[in-house]
Structure formats: C-alpha cells, structure tokens
Amino acid sequence: MRPKQPTRASAIVFSAKAAALRALRGVRELKAPVRRFAPGNPSDYPLLLAECRTPLFTAESAVESGLQFGKVQNLRRACALLHRAEIPAGETFSFWKQIGRPTKSRGYVEGRELRQGCLIPSVGGGLCQLSNGLYDLALKTGCEIVERQAHTAVVPGSAAASGRDATIFWNYVDLRFRTSQDLLLTAILSKDELVLSLWGKRPLVEITTPTPEARLAQAVRTCTDCGVESCFRHVKPDQFRPAGNGAFLVEECWPEFEEFAARERVFGDELYLPFHSSMIRPARYHWATEGYAKVTAATLPTSLASVKERFGLDGDLSPIAAQVQRSQALARYYSRHLSSGISFLFVAQSLLPFVSRNGDLGGRGYSVLMTRLPLQTLHSRLDELAARFPDRPSLAEFRAPAWMVEAETEALERAESIITPHALLAGLYPQKTRLLEWKLPEATPSAPGDCIVFPGPALARKGAFELRKALSGSTRPLMVVNNETREYEKFWQGTSLARRDHSDWLQRAAVVVQPAFVEDSPRLLLRALAAGIPVIATPECGIADHPGLTLISAGDVGALKRALQRN
Numbered sequence: 185m186r187p188k189q190p191t192r193a194s195a196i197v198f199s200a201k202a203a204a205l206r207a208l209r210g211v212r213e214l215k216a217p218v219r220r221f222a223p224g225n226p227s228d229y230p231l232l233l234a235e236c237r238t239p240l241f242t243a244e245s246a247v248e249s250g251l252q253f254g255k256v257q258n259l260r261r262a263c264a265l266l267h268r269a270e271i272p273a274g275e276t277f278s279f280w281k282q283i284g285r286p287t288k289s290r291g292y293v294e295g296r297e298l299r300q301g302c303l304i305p306s307v308g309g310g311l312c313q314l315s316n317g318l319y320d321l322a323l324k325t326g327c328e329i330v331e332r333q334a335h336t337a338v339v340p341g342s343a344a345a346s347g348r349d350a351t352i353f354w355n356y357v358d359l360r361f362r363t364s365q366d367l368l369l370t371a372i373l374s375k376d377e378l379v380l381s382l383w384g385k386r387p388l389v390e391i392t393t394p395t396p397e398a399r400l401a402q403a404v405r406t407c408t409d410c411g412v413e414s415c416f417r418h419v420k421p422d423q424f425r426p427a428g429n430g431a432f433l434v435e436e437c438w439p440e441f442e443e444f445a446a447r448e449r450v451f452g453d454e455l456y457l458p459f460h461s462s463m464i465r466p467a468r469y470h471w472a473t474e475g476y477a478k479v480t481a482a483t484l485p486t487s488l489a490s491v492k493e494r495f496g497l498d499g500d501l502s503p504i505a506a507q508v509q510r511s512q513a514l515a516r517y518y519s520r521h522l523s524s525g526i527s528f529l530f531v532a533q534s535l536l537p538f539v540s541r542n543g544d545l546g547g548r549g550y551s552v553l554m555t556r557l558p559l560q561t562l563h564s565r566l567d568e569l570a571a572r573f574p575d576r577p578s579l580a581e582f583r584a585p586a587w588m589v590e591a592e593t594e595a596l597e598r599a600e601s602i603i604t605p606h607a608l609l610a611g612l613y614p615q616k617t618r619l620l621e622w623k624l625p626e627a628t629p630s631a632p633g634d635c636i637v638f639p640g641p642a643l644a645r646k647g648a649f650e651l652r653k654a655l656s657g658s659t660r661p662l663m664v665v666n667n668e669t670r671e672y673e674k675f676w677q678g679t680s681l682a683r684r685d686h687s688d689w690l691q692r693a694a695v696v697v698q699p700a701f702v703e704d705s706p707r708l709l710l711r712a713l714a715a716g717i718p719v720i721a722t723p724e725c726g727i728a729d730h731p732g733l734t735l736i737s738a739g740d741v742g743a744l745k746r747a748l749q750r751n
Contacts, residue, residue, distance in 0.1 A: 205356040218278040218360070224270025229368035229383035234324035236317040236380045240373070240547050249428065250525060255295035255310025256547035257524035258286060259378060262314055263371040264543040271367045276330055279315050279352055279359040286311065286354065293524045298335055298351070312351055314371070315359045317380040319350035321369075322361040325382050326389075331360040373546025374598075429453055429477065430528040433518050433535055434553070435511060437471050438705070439623040440605040441553050445530070446472065454478040454526065456518045458486040466490075482517040489513065504582045512538045519544050530603070537584075537591040545595060554604040556704040558596055558612070559589045569644065569701055576644035606704070606726035622710055622727060629716035633692035635682050636748065639708040640666035642675045647699030647722070647738065654699075654745040655679050665689050665708060693717050695751040700724050701738045718751045720744065 240256050241249075262283050271277050286292040286308025295309030312335070319332060335351045350359040368383040429452035432445050445455075453476055459469040460481035469486070473479045489510045491497070501509065515538030522544060529550040531539055536552055537559075539545060557565065563583055570579040596602070602613045605620040636655070642648040642664065652675070655662060661682040664672070673681070682692065696712040696719045703725040712719050713732050721727060722738040734751070736743040 202353070202356070206354070209356040209358075218276050218281045220281050221269040221271055221275070221277070223268040224368045226268065226368060226370075226383070229366075229385055231384045231387060232381060233367070233384045233388055234321045234382045236320045236324075238313060238317060238378050240376055240378060251294065251296045251305060251309070253428070253525045253527070254293045254305075255313070256373070257291075257293050258295050258308055258310050259314060259373060260543040260546045261286070261291045262311055263373055263378075263546060264541075266314070266369055266371040269369045271363055271369060273363060273365045276360055276362045277318075277369075279318065279350075280355045283311070291520065308354070312349070313378060314380075315350045315352045316348065317378060318369075319359055319361075320348050321380055321382045323348065325363070325367070325384075327361040327363045329361050331358050333357055373543070375547065375549050428527045429523075429525060430530065431456060431522065431526045432530045433515075433522075433532060433539060434458075434471060434530075435514060435532045435534050436468055436555075438553075438555065438605075440620045441532075441603070442472055443623065444553075444603060444620055446475070448530075449475060452477045454480065454523060456480045456522070457482075458514055459483050478523070480518070480521050482514055485513055485517055486510075502582050507534075508584065508588075511535055515539050515542060533592075536595050537588045540591045540595040541587070545598070549600050551601040551603055552596060552599045554602050554606070554609050557609065557702065558592060559584050560593050561612070562702065563589065565702065566645070573644060573649070576649065579644045607728035608723055608726050622706075624714040625711050627690070627711060627715035630691055632694045632717070634694055635661045635663040635689070635692040637663045637665065637689050637693040637696045637708075637712070639696070639698050640664045642667075642672065645700065645702040647701060648675070650699045650739060650741050650744055651697060652676065652679060653741045654748060658748075660694075660748075663689055663692060690715055690717070695720060695748065697744070697748070698722070698725055699736065699738060699744050720747045720751065 240259070241252055265283050269277075269282060284290070288307055292308045294305040294307055295311075296303045297306035297309035298304075298312070319329075321327075322329060332350045334347070335349050351357060352359055365384055365386065370379075370381045370383065372379045372381075430450070431454040432449070433456045434441065434445075435458055455471065455473060455476040455478070457469060457471045457473070457479070458481065459466060460471075460473060460479060460483060493506065493510075511534045515535045518535070519539070519542040527548055529539075529545065529548055531545075531550055531552055533552055533554045533556060556562065566579050566583075570576070573579060596613070600616065602610070602617040603620065604610055604617065605622045607619065610617045610619040638648070638651055640646060640648070651662075656678065659680050661680050662676065663682040663686055664676070665686045667684060667686065672684075690711065693712060694717075696709060696717055698706065698709055698719075698721045700722055701724060703722070706721065706725045706727055709719050709721055709725060709727060713727075713730050716732065718732050718734065719727075719730070720734045720736060723735055724738055727733055734747050736747055
C-alpha cells in the first residue's frame with residue numbers, strides 16, 4: 185500500500201513533533217550525557233575486528249545522480265569526524281554526538297532522506313548509509329546495542345531489507361552502542377566505496393552474531409521522478425546541476441600544468457585558483473581561465489597572505505613553514521566552495537595533504553600535479569645529507585608534521601595518476617606517471633658572457649658548498665642570482681664574485697650551474713637552455729635530456745670542476 189501524498193500541513197506537524205522530541209532529548213542528555221571521542225593512534229590497534237563495505241553510487245536518473253553526489257559529500261564531512269575515533273571499553277558511542285548537526289554552514293548539502301514513505305532531498309541526506317554500516321560493525325563485534333531504530337520503509341537492495349539498518353534523524357533518533365573493549369573506528373571513502381572498520385588491541389572472544397529478521401522491500405517514491413507534480417516536495421529535473429564533472433585545484437602556475445589543463449579539461453570542468461583579477465595579474469598565479477564552467481578564486485585570503493609575506497608579518501615562521509600555512513588556508517577555502525557534483529580532481533601537490541585531511545578526495549577519482557619530492561622521501565634525503573654534512577645546519581631545518589607526511593603518502597599511493605614534467609619525480613611512480621615536456625620560455629640566443637651563473641641560493645641542498653669548492657683558486661667571476669642571504673659575501677669569500685646586481689644574468693652568463701641535491705623548479709636552467717647557454721646540473725634538477733645540458737652526480741666536486749673547465 186502506497187503512503188499518502190505529503191502535504192504542507194503534515195510537514196508542519198512533523199516539524200513540530202521533531203522539535204519537541206529534540207528538546208526532550210536535550211533534557212535527557214543533561215541527566216545522562218555521552219561524549220565525543222577524540223582520534224586515537226592506529227599503531228595501538230593492530231587487529232582488524234570487523235569491516236563493512238558499501239557502494240557509494242547506484243545507477244539512477246540524472247537528477248537522482250545529483251542527489252547521490254550530495255550524499256557522498258555528506259559522507260565526506262561525517263567520515264572526517266568519525267575517522268580514528270577511539271572508543272574506550274564501557275563507553276557509549278553516539279552517532280549524533282560524534283557527528284554533530286548536519287547543516288549547510290558545516291559543509292553539508294542536499295542528499296536523499298527517507299521521510300514519511302518518500303525519498304526526499306534534504307540537507308545531510310544519505311548519512312543513514314553511515315549509521316547502517318556502524319550498526320553492522322556493532323553487531324559483528326558483539327557490542328551492546330543501547331539505541332537503534334529501523335527505517336519505516338524498506339528500499340529494495342538496502343541494508344533495511346536484511347534487517348541490518350539503523351535510521352537516524354537529528355538528534356532524537358540516534359544509533360548508540362557500548363563496547364566491552366577499547367576500539368578504534370576508521371571511516372574511509374575510496375573512489376567507489378564507504379569502508380568502515382573497527383580495530384582492537386586483542387582478538388574478539390567468540391560471539392554469536394544475531395541474525396536480524398529480513399523485511400519485505402517495498403516501492404519507495406522519490407521526489408525527483410515520482411511524477412506527482414501536485415506534491416509540494418516535487419523536484420523538477422532542471423533544479424539540479426548535472427553532476428560528474430572534474431575540477432582543477434591549483435596553486436602556483438606552472439606553464440606545463442596550464443597547458444595540460446587546457447588539453448585535458450572537458451565541458452563542465454571547474455577551476456579553483458588562488459587569485460583572479462581583471463586588473464592585477466601576478467605571474468605566480470596567472471592561470472588561463474577561459475573554457476571552464478566555473479572559476480573560483482581565493483583572491484582575498486591570497487592577497488592577505490601576500491601582504492603578510494611582503495611586510496614580514498608571518499612572525500618567526502620560516503619561508504617554507506609560511507608557505508605550508510598558506511597552502512593549508514587555500515585548501516580550506518577550496519573545500520568550502522568545492523561543488524558536491526565534482527567526481528574527479530586534479531590536485532596541486534602542495535595542497536594534497538590538506539585536501540586529503542579535509543576529506544575532499546573521498547568518493548572521487550583524482551590525479552596529482554606533482555612539483556617536488558614526496559615529503560617522506562624529501563625528509564629521508566635531507567636527514568641523510570644532514571648526517572653526512574653535520575656542518576651544514578640548513579639541511580636540518582623545517583620538517584613537515586607527521587600527520588602531513590602520512591596524509592600525503594597515502595594520497596599519492598591512492599592517486600590514479602601522477603602528472604609532472606620533472607624526470608626524477610616521474611621515476612618514483614613509473615607505472616602511473618604522465619611525464620610532461622618542460623616548456624622552454626621564449627629567448628633570443630646571445631653571445632656567451634664571462635660569468636659562471638649560479639641560480640642559488642647559497643644553501644647546502646642547492647649544492648652551494650660543492651660549487652664553492654670547485655671554484656677554489658679560479659679567477660672566473662661568479663654571479664649568484666638568488667643572493668638575498670645575510671652572509672652572502674662571507675660564504676663566497678675566496679671566490680671571484682661578479683657585481684651583486686643580477687638583472688642581466690642571462691647576457692652575462694657563460695655557463696649556468698646548479699649542482700643541487702634537491703631542486704623542484706629549474707626555471708632559470710630552462711631559460712638558459714632556451715637562450716643557448718650551456719647548463720651543468722644534477723639529475724635532481726629534473727631535466728632529463730637536452731643538447732646543452734651536462735649532468736653530474738650531486739656532491740661530486742671533481743666532476744663539477746671538470747665540467748666547468750669544459751664550459
């Protein structure tokens with residue numbers, strides 16, 4: 185028997201009852217409060233006790249597909265609050281206490297909710313997939329079910345059909361269970377699945393999992409395709425924007441990535457960039473914006489960050505730490521504005537740990553625009569160099585926090601592809617990397633100059649110590665392009681330095697040298713090669729092959745000296 189058609193009057197009555205029940209729940213909470221659980225340490229919970237996997241998407245109409253993308257967006261927000269929650273023995277877990285109220289201001293959008301016999305669009309809709317999975321885990325691990333209610337109607341193919349469902353409705357319809365041992369809950373969204381797991385410190389004692397009673401499924405109407413246009417909840421197909429598009433989440437503009445995006449984007453794709461203005465065009469963020477369905481720019485926060493950087497308002501933060509802080513703020517801004525219907529992301533590596541931690545990768549495919557060594561590899565490399573050269577303190581400077589390293593490592597492993605022009609980085613993930621060609625800038629070949637040009641700065645990771653040794657006793661002038669270090673003259677004492685003004689370095693260069701141990705963006709080397717100037721560099725600089733390029737091993741002073749003698 186089909187339920188009666190909802191009316192505005194019945195909806196008002198329902199809302200009034202819900203408000204009263206919420207107030208009653210609030211009073212009860214004062215007498216018997218439950219608490220929200222903080223994240224625990226996964227290494228303390230080595231044993232997987234139970235797991236529940238459910239698909240994120242099912243074949244539906246175009247409009248229903250939009251609501252499913254909304255559901256997945258809601259799951260992203262909720263999973264971020266559930267992931268790694270540590271539930272001590274004897275404590276009561278409450279779904280709503282852990283999640284909080286799902287509102288638009290907290291990033292929740294319209295998804296599907298089963299109410300009064302109909303599947304309706306509702307902010308926070310779709311979270312029942314999460315409560316169903318948690319109920320299933322509680323049954324599998326022998327938890328005491330403190331509170332659980334089944335859905336009023338059974339959708340064909342849902343957990344309710346097998347009696348393993350738990351409906352929730354803020355805040356008085358809750359799922360609560362109590363555990364007999366310490367547990368760690370993980371909630372992960374892959375591209376296609378919701379994966380919930382409970383981890384423990386010791387094996388489960390043998391339990392008899394109750395067999396829930398199966399329930400008869402029935403046809404459930406949806407507000408998008410039921411055809412009852414007289415219903416006040418009826419949704420017209422044109423009310424929903426088509427879902428399933430892609431988005432580019434970028435930071436600094438690399439011409440190789442800009443060209444790649446222009447080739448790869450399709451109709452409906454979106455661009456999220458740090459800065460966009462018709463009046464001011466900073467080269468660092470000057471992405472081409474034509475051809476995108478939507479362009480979202482974090483112009484105000486980026487401008488404020490630039491002012492802080494320019495006037496030294498970042499306090500005691502190192503330049504690298506300040507850049508990490510700016511990337512985190514940018515990722516947070518993108519997260520708040522990212523369309524829920526986006527199904528694939530192209531993410532700048534600088535944003536990757538933060539986008540991952542925000543939960544924005546869940547339920548989506550994604551590729552990474554890679555610009556530097558992975559943090560884990562970079563830290564290992566710098567630690568090795570710091571131990572090898574203890575007299576070079578800059579090698580032991582800034583290290584990213586552990587959570588950031590872990591988040592980036594996991595996200596890189598799960599990425600569908602890695603996009604980079606950097607040859608060394610491409611070799612780290614050979615099976616899934618698309619190696620782009622470096623884009624040489626336009627330059628007019630000129631007669632060779634008289635200077636050895638070092639892009640700099642005078643840091644150990646850039647090979648400055650090796651270059652200084654190689655130039656010992658040489659009378660050839662050295663021009664350091666990035667020479668803003670405080671002890672510039674002192675460091676290069678004994679070396680024949682050219683004048684400090686380097687604005688004409690390209691005209692003065694006889695050879696450009698970068699014997700770096702770590703180099704992300706070899707832009708000056710590319711400019712030199714484009715102008716026909718010989719370049720001496722290490723494989724760490726990421727340029728694989730060019731007629732004007734001489735490659736030497738990082739740290740090999742003898743090879744560097746011989747290469748300089750030939751150029």
